[in-house]
Amino acid sequence: MIFNDDQLAIRDLARRYAREKLAPEYQARDKSGVLDRSLIREMGELGLMGVDLPESVGGLGAPGVTAGLIAEELAYGDFNVSAVPVGVSLLGAIIMSSGSPKLAEHWIPRMISGETLMGVCVTEPSGGSDASAMKLRCRRDGDFYVLDGEKTSITFADCADAFIVFARTGSPESGAAGITALVVPADTPGVARTRFNDVGSHIIGRGSVFFADVRVPIENRLGKENQGFTHVMRGFDFSRALIALQCVGCAQASLDEAWEYTKARTAFNAPIASYQGVTFPLVEGDSQIAAVRQLSYHAVALRDASLPHTAEAAMVKWMGPKTAFDVIHQCLLTFGHYGWSMDLPHQQRMRDVMGLEIGDGTAGIMKLIVARERVGRIAVQYDKR
Template identity: 65%
Template sequence: MIPNEEQSALLDAARRFSRERLLPTYMQREKDGITDRALLREMGALGLLGVDVAPDYGGLGVDGVTTGLIVEELAYGDFNISAIVLVMSLCGAIIARNAQPEVAAKWLPRIPTGDAILALSITEPKCGSDAGSLVLKARRDGDFYVLNGEKTSTTYCDCADAFLVFARTGTVEQGARGVTAFLVPSDTPGLQTTRFSDLGSHMSGRGSVFFDDVRIPASHRLGDEGKGFSQVMAGFDYSRALIALQCLGAAQASLDEAWAYTKEREAFGGPIARFQGVSFPLVEGETLVAAARQLSYHALALRDAGQAHTVEAAMVKYLAPKTAFDVIHQCALTFGHYGWSMDLPHQQRMRDVMGLEIGDGTAGIMKMIVARARAGREATEERGAA
């Protein structure tokens, strides 16, 4: 796609910040393993956070394609910082559509300034992609709901200011129809968190959230009771396209670094770029990244036009993380024995993008979504024994 004038201005600002501010310290932030609040506020001052939040709440109100441009560019410099922008977009959209006015007025303006980190809590120990099987209970008690249970695999678990929690207000037999969403401030009594030791994305602080008689005002319910499942599913089509671009931004950074190295490294009397065994795999990587990028922006353009984009988002969500991992792997091999060093960023990018081969839906789930859309749900579901 070709950015318009407004998009180009935002993209230039994101590109400069990504390359000058984020890229040089990407690996150090991962080693530190914490979310830099001062850096987020700096991004907020530049207009790089909550870009799709409505202007009434301090955002720029840009469309999905423009948000994708910024997410991809920031991921070039720091995959995990870009993830914050992505998650804030998803959470902000859910709050904007479903929160009571006073709740939206309190939380949405804090997203573009970098003063609030929101976390999405859906997954449970026995329930991942099957969000309709959630068991964490939310019981109505007058003007409050009381939450009991556990959420797991929650990103920003130990630094979030509030959690978007999806809990069961109906019976398990009701499935998705019994799931309701709530905004739960992290300082609410009875809420505790633990942090995991992950393969990558250490800065993001994934972990579990425990709810022990956590009382939440009914005003913090997001939307109608029993509508939480449909809210998050609609949001996932958006976030999956953004996730794809996040992974591709990281892959493009490794490609650019690998190309530069092929011109500098000499063997057998000249730069190694002249060997097809070196350059052709990088060309293949560039081609696959470019193709996945176009599909990502197509999905976002459909969203912006108000058209269905579930299939396109699922396609690119399974394609882009795997493509990015493979491309970054090839870039690491291009560096030879240097690529085996922890001093280069390729190993970290591989570990970081691998997490999104799992998060927000595995490749298997994404392929199932596409298969059901093409062949029909009845044709692709298992049938009971005769």
């Protein structure tokens, strides 16, 4: 992938910020379990959020590839902090394309500046991958919608200022055709939140969000009633590729550290870099990460060119987290028992990228998407007997 001068300048800015500001406190932030909002505002001030969104709402109007560069570089320093600009790009685009001008003008500049953190509520206790089967009730009451139910496995559940909530306004039999999307401020009466005790990514506050007779003004609706599901699915192609680039950046950090270690560590009176049994696994990891990186940027470039990219995005969404986990694991082993220590960040990177093997679509679902793109709906039929 060839980048222009503007993209290289933004990449270099993100790289310096990630390595000088984010990386040194990556593990400390994990132990604290708190998302430092000052970092989010700082990234906003530096122009590292929502670069692909229009200038009219505070973005740069840059290609999606530029957002990918930022996601990769920030993840090199802190995988979890890099999730924030990815969310701004995804949710900002949904609001921009589906919300009223007033809604866009209110929320998107605040997201880009880092003043507002927004999450998206799709998954429910009874279903994650089959999002069209959601049950969160949404009924019309004059100029308001009223929400009742639960969303779970929500990123930023306990720290977001607002959520894009997908709820059922149609009949249970209507499937994806009966879903409406709303912007819901987190401080709306009737909203309650919990936090999960996850294996990794502690600072993003994954948890459940509960809605009890929550009244949302009709002007907070995104798109038309009963047509909200198509908006989130459209955006996921972009965010899946960005997630893969997050994983690439995280794995690259461990690879760089492992290569340096092979030059400094000696065994049998020679640097361990002189042993093919040590270097060849790292070469394989470097090669695999380079391949995922190229396909990820290709998927985003297709998106920028308004060309189909659903299959490519799904490919890298399942490949990115799995490949990153395997490569980081090998880097940990390269350090021997030193790598097994909690003092080094490899164990945390493994825990963090593992979460994206589940979140935003499992490998199985991604493969179904690719198969459907190749052979049509027959790929997702099943025996109903």
